[in-house]
Amino acid sequence: MTHQPPGKPSGANRQSGTIPGKKGPSPARRLALEILKRVEEKGAYSNYLLRAVLDERPVSDADRRLITELVYGVLAHRPYLAYAVSQYAKHAERLPADVRRILYLAFYQLLFLTRIPPYAVLSETLALVDTAGFTPLKKVVNGILRTYLREPERVRLPEGDDPEALSLRYGVPQWLLEVWRERYGDEELLRLLATLDVPPPLNFRVNLLRVDREFVRQSLLDRGYTVEHGRLVPEALRLKGRGFPPREFLDRGWITIQDEAAMFVVHVLDPRPGERILDCCSAPGGKATFAAERMRDTGEVVAVDVHESRVRRIREEVERLGLSIVVPTVRDGRDLPRAYGREFDRVLVDAPCSGLGTIRRRPELRYRHTPESVRELAALQRELLDAAAQIVRPGGVLVYSTCTLTPDENEGVVREVLARNPALKLDEEGMASFVPAVLRKRIRMPGTLEILPQDLDVDGFFIARFRVW
Numbered sequence: 126m127t128h129q130p131p132g133k134p135s136g137a138n139r140q141s142g143t144i145p146g147k148k149g150p151s152p153a154r155r156l157a158l159e160i161l162k163r164v165e166e167k168g169a170y171s172n173y174l175l176r177a178v179l180d181e182r183p184v185s186d187a188d189r190r191l192i193t194e195l196v197y198g199v200l201a202h203r204p205y206l207a208y209a210v211s212q213y214a215k216h217a218e219r220l221p222a223d224v225r226r227i228l229y230l231a232f233y234q235l236l237f238l239t240r241i242p243p244y245a246v247l248s249e250t251l252a253l254v255d256t257a258g259f260t261p262l263k264k265v266v267n268g269i270l271r272t273y274l275r276e277p278e279r280v281r282l283p284e285g286d287d288p289e290a291l292s293l294r295y296g297v298p299q300w301l302l303e304v305w306r307e308r309y310g311d312e313e314l315l316r317l318l319a320t321l322d323v324p325p326p327l328n329f330r331v332n333l334l335r336v337d338r339e340f341v342r343q344s345l346l347d348r349g350y351t352v353e354h355g356r357l358v359p360e361a362l363r364l365k366g367r368g369f370p371p372r373e374f375l376d377r378g379w380i381t382i383q384d385e386a387a388m389f390v391v392h393v394l395d396p397r398p399g400e401r402i403l404d405c406c407s408a409p410g411g412k413a414t415f416a417a418e419r420m421r422d423t424g425e426v427v428a429v430d431v432h433e434s435r436v437r438r439i440r441e442e443v444e445r446l447g448l449s450i451v452v453p454t455v456r457d458g459r460d461l462p463r464a465y466g467r468e469f470d471r472v473l474v475d476a477p478c479s480g481l482g483t484i485r486r487r488p489e490l491r492y493r494h495t496p497e498s499v500r501e502l503a504a505l506q507r508e509l510l511d512a513a514a515q516i517v518r519p520g521g522v523l524v525y526s527t528c529t530l531t532p533d534e535n536e537g538v539v540r541e542v543l544a545r546n547p548a549l550k551l552d553e554e555g556m557a558s559f560v561p562a563v564l565r566k567r568i569r570m571p572g573t574l575e576i577l578p579q580d581l582d583v584d585g586f587f588i589a590r591f592r593v594w
């Protein structure tokens with residue numbers, strides 16, 4: 126996703142004339158279009174959908190990489206691509222949504238993936254217009270692309286650091302840029318944007334109940350993977366680039382794909398063997414199952430989620446990992462005090478949030494949220510925390526985490542919940558004991574921690590650790 130200035134097309138690409146595109150489009154472009162449509166129209170998460178599609182369709186490694194690059198790139202740079210298309214099409218907004226998507230795919234390749242020759246982009250795009258059922262619009266699309274090839278200088282990446290330029294250059298909405306600039310200042314904001322603009326490593330944890338981390342690392346090295354140790358937790362490994370670990374490692378329950386900052390949340394919760402833990406928003410079970418692994422599968426982890434279909438995912442994960450102490454439970458987290466007394470040693474509220482710390486993996490989130498949706502999520506998070514605080518045993522631990530970077534959620538929620546729950550205290554010492562030196566500067570409110578992607582190349586996360594008295 127690194128930005129490159131629009132490339133000048135070669136002479137061969139400037140010729141106009143017959144419309145290419147007699148062959149069918151490559152499977153990569155067809156699948157990329159299908160995924161983009163489902164993300165935009167059905168609200169699917171791009172990272173889950175990509176993984177599912179790539180799992181079920183037989184595509185080559187090269188195509189996997191291209192599909193991933195196209196889907197993430199188009200989702201991340203939609204405003205810039207829309208602006209680029211509008212420079213060559215008078216009424217682009219009147220084109221059917223699928224044809225616009227096809228044009229975004231084309232312009233993403235022309236502007237960002239300059240290794241793909243423009244004539245290949247042209248013929249692939251026209252073939253895609255055909256198979257998508259828009260043959261009558263082939264001439265229009267051909268005209269738009271050929272005009273670009275003749276006059277590429279009409280579209281320019283804006284320079285300068287004003288919000289409009291940054292927004293187009295990095296694909297982050299202006300309201301969010303303002304929030305981040307106010308919170309982090311100019312320098313840190315630019316570091317954050319630069320990090321969000323490059324593909325993240327793929328992190329996963331090793332199930333130490335089944336296999337040793339070094340064994341997994343060595344097995345991957347033997348198969349030609351570039352694999353490193355994690356930087357925050359001892360169970361973590363990371364793959365460089367957009368590679369994916371072998372399917373059988375997952376099937377055998379050896380590993381679980383999870384960002385390292387998410388793993389770190391479980392370290393801060395610090396569940397111990399034999400304890401009773403409740404995870405109040407737990408699907409698909411990433412943290413609940415990690416808690417069980419760290420508890421050596423003794424004690425109990427009640428894994429609650431409000432969505433039945435998502436609780437099914439927890440069950441599948443529990444089975445895959447061979448765990449016995451996780452109890453998947455369908456319930457609204459706000460109703461917990463009706464079902465339980467003050468009986469849990471530790472409770473985790475890994476709350477539904479705007480997810481803006483994960484936009485490298487789910488680029489679409491940046492355009493799904495607004496200041497209003499953030500405020501609504503913050504209100505839900507407060508309710509969930511209020512309820513969770515009532516089922517922690519006296520002296521027990523409550524952890525609140527999100528994978529987002531907005532102060533209305535996160536610190537804003539902590540402040541309000543503290544103000545109305547005298548039984549809750551931020552656990553400043555406990556939190557500090559988990560935080561490595563490199564992250565100490567991110568403790569703004571003692572007892573809480575904000576992790577930024579540029580710190581350790583992980584997702585952006587917020588974690589607060591409370592004691593309940």
Ligand SMILES: C[S@@+](CC[C@H](N)C(=O)[O-])C[C@H]1O[C@@H](n2cnc3c(N)ncnc32)[C@H](O)[C@@H]1O
Binds near residue numbers: 406408410457
């Ligand atoms: C950030 S995700 C949890 C991720 C999970 N902890 C993990 O590590 O795999 C938030 C979850 O909250 C659930 N959720 C949303 N509203 C809820 C509510 N009122 N009560 C319980 N769960 C809720 C969503 O279904 C979603 O699965």
